[in-house]
Amino acid sequence: MKKFLTYCVTVALLAAALPAMAFRQFPYDIPNPAGGWIVDWANDGTATGTVPNFIGLDGLAGRPLVPAAVSKRLAAGDGYSKMADGTGLYTFGFSDGSADPENLFMERRTFKAELPAPTISYYEGQDYYLTLTNVGMKLRPDLFDPHSVHFHGFPQAAPVFDGEPMASFGIRMGFDLTYYYNLVEPGTYLYHCHVEATEHMEMGMLGNLYIKPRQDLYAQKNLLMFNGFNQFAYNDCNNLPSYKADKSDFEAPAGVVGGTMCGSTGYDVEKAIQFSDFDAEFHKLHIAADTLPFADMLASHYMLNGRGYPDTVGGPVTNNASSEVGQPDYVSQPLDSKITANQGQKILLRLSNLSIQNFATLEFNGPAFKVVGKCAKLLRGPDGKDLSYFANSVFIGPGETFDLILDTTGWAQGTYYFYSRNLNQLNNDQMERGGAMTEIIIN
Ligand SMILES: [Cu+2]
Numbered sequence: 346m347k348k349f350l351t352y353c354v355t356v357a358l359l360a361a362a363l364p365a366m367a368f369r370q371f372p373y374d375i376p377n378p379a380g381g382w383i384v385d386w387a388n389d390g391t392a393t394g395t396v397p398n399f400i401g402l403d404g405l406a407g408r409p410l411v412p413a414a415v416s417k418r419l420a421a422g423d424g425y426s427k428m429a430d431g432t433g434l435y436t437f438g439f440s441d442g443s444a445d446p447e448n449l450f451m452e453r454r455t456f457k458a459e460l461p462a463p464t465i466s467y468y469e470g471q472d473y474y475l476t477l478t479n480v481g482m483k484l485r486p487d488l489f490d491p492h493s494v495h496f497h498g499f500p501q502a503a504p505v506f507d508g509e510p511m512a513s514f515g516i517r518m519g520f521d522l523t524y525y526y527n528l529v530e531p532g533t534y535l536y537h538c539h540v541e542a543t544e545h546m547e548m549g550m551l552g553n554l555y556i557k558p559r560q561d562l563y564a565q566k567n568l569l570m571f572n573g574f575n576q577f578a579y580n581d582c583n584n585l586p587s588y589k590a591d592k593s594d595f596e597a598p599a600g601v602v603g604g605t606m607c608g609s610t611g612y613d614v615e616k617a618i619q620f621s622d623f624d625a626e627f628h629k630l631h632i633a634a635d636t637l638p639f640a641d642m643l644a645s646h647y648m649l650n651g652r653g654y655p656d657t658v659g660g661p662v663t664n665n666a667s668s669e670v671g672q673p674d675y676v677s678q679p680l681d682s683k684i685t686a687n688q689g690q691k692i693l694l695r696l697s698n699l700s701i702q703n704f705a706t707l708e709f710n711g712p713a714f715k716v717v718g719k720c721a722k723l724l725r726g727p728d729g730k731d732l733s734y735f736a737n738s739v740f741i742g743p744g745e746t747f748d749l750i751l752d753t754t755g756w757a758q759g760t761y762y763f764y765s766r767n768l769n770q771l772n773n774d775q776m777e778r779g780g781a782m783t784e785i786i787i788n
Pocket residue numbers: 421437491492493538539540545550
């Protein structure tokens with residue numbers, strides 16, 4: 346008995362002594378150029394080495410502080426969303442628990458699925474460690490589905506980290522996996538859970554993912570502007586040097602960093618927007634453990650970043666979970682799709698389609714935009730020929746992405762619309778004038 350009491354007191358003291366312990370799982374073998382290791386192997390919130398600044402950037406004079414290695418911890422589980430017509434729908438999804446102490450992780454991350462999933466955005470050259478923890482399905486305790494993270498369209502060298510469950514594996518309830526990504530190709534991608542993908546993607550396990558080019562860091566580090574910009578959709582300059590092996594700086598360029606297309610993908614304002622849709626009937630049957638056959642799916646709610654218009658341009662959406670399914674309300678759809686820019690600025694739109702059923706023709710009711718990238722590739726031929734083009738709409742299929750640049754020079758101030766031309770997609774189920782539409786505000 347005394348032993349047991351001692352044990353209890355010890356556990357209580359330990360718990361009290363580690364109040365802000367956050368789980369950040371870096372594998373232990375990342376060499377730090379400054380010496381030591383980048384690691385929190387004891388999981389006590391203290392790194393045994395420091396994470397080096399990337400390519401010498403120091404956070405001073407407006408230059409970003411970009412660490413060589415970055416990590417995030419996502420939870421995968423269930424949750425609840427609110428459509429623009431007020432309908433509450435059961436969802437699966439991810440939420441970001443990077444800042445949560447280990448001992449509170451499950452408690453804080455259960456039933457917190459967000460639509461879309463937390464955005465993943467880093468720089469070319471960073472090492473990225475993404476820990477996924479399966480927190481289980483609170484409203485479907487009969488379901489013991491694993492989850493995974495799949496970077497769609499991403500050049501993943503190691504199949505084990507691809508998330509496709511036959512070539513790699515899913516993560517079971519209560520377990521973690523730390524995925525490793527070497528971010529070598531900039532561009533706009535998307536990510537989703539790949540376990541029983543038809544079901545888990547229809548249920549909402551969808552996220553924005555994009556990798557910024559090293560040209561941003563090269564320009565910002567050297568205080569250079571290309572075509573008037575220091576941030577770009579892609580590496581579009583000739584002779585852009587690679588990183589040194591330890592990533593402490595760039596190699597010396599082999600020639601003049603420039604060229605006629607240098608800076609052509611530069612932008613001032615950036616927005617990632619993902620098209621998706623839900624079949625409300627599937628979600629309603631799902632919570633009743635009686636799923637609809639996939640072949641009968643028919644979308645009822647069309648969304649940009651997890652919301653239908655007019656919610657696409659509003660503040661964070663909180664669900665009705667407490668009144669409808671007896672769980673705490675939370676911010677289920679944190680991302681808007683509203684784009685705001687000043688006259689003359691360039692807007693980079695990173696578009697993706699994560700529907701499992703529908704193509705979409707996304708259209709803009711203003712001057713033509715320039716399509717500079719498709720499926721994470723700069724539109725340029727192998728001979729360097731410029732293959733970008735001007736258009737007023739893009740036809741985007743499931744799993745595809747586009748990078749559009751809207752040059753607002755000469756535009757009148759006011760509100761413009763970006764929307765699906767498929768008129769059935771401009772509804773929130775029975776509520777007309779909604780769906781896949783958002784606003785671009787020019788000040
Ligand atoms: Cu899943």
